Amino acid sequence: MFLKNAGGDLFNLKENPIKDFIKIGEELKFNPFRKTCCMYYKLEKDFEGRGYCGNCPMNSKQKKCGR
Known part of the structure; x- marks a missing residue:
């Protein structure tokens, strides 16, 4: 609550x-729902098989590149 109201x-x-x-x-x-990227993609291994969250900048780069 402190940071929200700071x-x-x-x-x-x-x-x-x-x-x-x-x-x-x-x-x-x-x-x-998350408004920011979870940064899960920065881990060395995708232990949970999540890949990218919906707000991931990597996800939007893939869409732009046509992957």
């Missing part, structure tokens, strides 16, 4: 750059 001064910015990406309580319950 002011921009905590980050030396005018506004909190992560407040829109943090979900807490009811917001998380009713809309549990």
Whole structure:
């Protein structure tokens, strides 16, 4: 809750750059989808067979490249 409500001064910015990406309580319950990349693709091995999440920049690169 602290980071969601923190002011921009905590980050030396005018506004909190992560407040829109943090979900807490009811917001998380009713809309549990990730807005940012999970970075799972950076692991050496894909242990869980996930590949890319829906917000992965690697996934969008593949679409642009026609793969």
